[in-house]
Amino acid sequence: MIHAQVREEIAARLQGWQGLRASAWPMPQVQVPAIVVTLYPVNYDQTYGRGMDTLMGQLLLFVGPPNDRSSHERLDAYLSGAGDHSIKQRLETGEYSSFNTVKAVNADSDVATVAGKDLLVGLISIEISGSGA
Amino acid sequence: MAQVHGKNTVILVDGTDISDFCDNSTFPRMADSHDLTTYGKDAHVFKGGLKNATFDLGGVYDNAESDTPRVLFEGNEGNDFTITRRVEGTGSGKPQALFTGVLTNYTETSPVADYVRWTASFQVSDSIDDTPQS
Numbered sequence: 001m002i003h004a005q006v007r008e009e010i011a012a013r014l015q016g017w018q019g020l021r022a023s024a025w026p027m028p029q030v031q032v033p034a035i036v037v038t039l040y041p042v043n044y045d046q047t048y049g050r051g052m053d054t055l056m057g058q059l060l061l062f063v064g065p066p067n068d069r070s071s072h073e074r075l076d077a078y079l080s081g082a083g084d085h086s087i088k089q090r091l092e093t094g095e096y097s098s099f100n101t102v103k104a105v106n107a108d109s110d111v112a113t114v115a116g117k118d119l120l121v122g123l124i125s126i127e128i129s130g131s132g133a
Numbered sequence: 134m135a136q137v138h139g140k141n142t143v144i145l146v147d148g149t150d151i152s153d154f155c156d157n158s159t160f161p162r163m164a165d166s167h168d169l170t171t172y173g174k175d176a177h178v179f180k181g182g183l184k185n186a187t188f189d190l191g192g193v194y195d196n197a198e199s200d201t202p203r204v205l206f207e208g209n210e211g212n213d214f215t216i217t218r219r220v221e222g223t224g225s226g227k228p229q230a231l232f233t234g235v236l237t238n239y240t241e242t243s244p245v246a247d248y249v250r251w252t253a254s255f256q257v258s259d260s261i262d263d264t265p266q267s
Contacts, residue, residue: 045140047192051153101248129193129248131153
């Protein structure tokens, strides 16, 4: 797996879908709803001969001000395991060339300060597998 | 003298390199022992007999259409396979075990929170050729 390609493919799968602005790289400014792909740790040599590595990552989902009901409704929709806004479903039904599988393992929420503004953030942990070579 | 990491192990089955799908293998070598104790002895006396071995391997399931453990083994239980085990990897002078293995078990396991996995067990048939790689 080339990790930069993994980032790009995951971001491309989410870019423009259900209003999301997706980025493979950190963004200086965030316009909600936005999602950023972060990676690591990576586990090398899961099979002989560099056959498989597994790569963990986290998707940072920025949805809006933490005290707005609409932010929480948006977060609920994106973090749901089903429904037309489910990021888990969207990711796991994609077809990718730079890796074999991606699985959304769990999700949580937090508040982060971005450019001086507090934002409600969804934290989606993902697990990716692909060739080690 | 140096330690050898398991990640370099190479497994060939009928000439197909399936190392990419394997993350574990064990190769116990055994022999029969015959009790030849006679009267007057204070302890058992044994003599070695026929050699015997099994070979178990397993790893991560892959859905490719050719050259995977599933394609090679599924439905072929009871068949002979030519197995090459290179515990230190491929290279001139490195050790190699070449033998015929009868597939006695092929199992796929699907844990809900992990990757699909497979295991295969072989009964080694006849002698093992331990000639190092040329």
